[in-house]
Amino acid sequence: MLDIPRSRLTIHFARSGGPGGQNVNKIESKVEVRFVLSTADWIPPSIRGRLAQIAAGRMNQEGELMISSTRFRSQAQNLNDCLAKLGQLIEAASRRPKRRIPTAPTRGARERRFRVKKARSMKKRSREWRADAE
Numbered sequence: 001m002l003d004i005p006r007s008r009l010t011i012h013f014a015r016s017g018g019p020g021g022q023n024v025n026k027i028e029s030k031v032e033v034r035f036v037l038s039t040a041d042w043i044p045p046s047i048r049g050r051l052a053q054i055a056a057g058r059m060n061q062e063g064e065l066m067i068s069s070t071r072f073r074s075q076a077q078n079l080n081d082c083l084a085k086l087g088q089l090i091e092a093a094s095r096r097p098k099r100r101i102p103t104a105p106t107r108g109a110r111e112r113r114f115r116v117k118k119a120r121s122m123k124k125r126s127r128e129w130r131a132d133a134e
């Protein structure tokens with residue numbers, strides 16, 4: 001597991017729309033963690049590349065990876081949740097994807113495919129207008 005240096009992260013707090021009753025209007029419990037992925041030298045380059053692919057939807061135009069949490073009522077719990085999410089993303093990026101070994105379709109699969117094609121062909125043929133049918 002990779003150690004995440006908090007000093008390299010930009011942590012921002014905001015008012016949350018999540019659980020909290022009246023506290024929602026006065027306590028900033030939402031946590032947003034950001035860092036520029038390209039300059040994150042604490043993540044190995046190979047993992048950084050895969051992380052950019054995996055978390056493309058969490059990145060902004062400046063290349064910052066953003067993770068937020070409003071799951072809990074407490075700011076500290078939401079911060080820990082963000083760090084856990086980041087850890088899970090890094091762990092997922094550190095696993096190399098399995099290489100796909102291309103295989104030919106089985107005989108049964110080919111036969112099923114041809115059966116379905118033949119049935120569809122017959123269905124469409126039955127819709128044709130024929131002069132001798134009248």
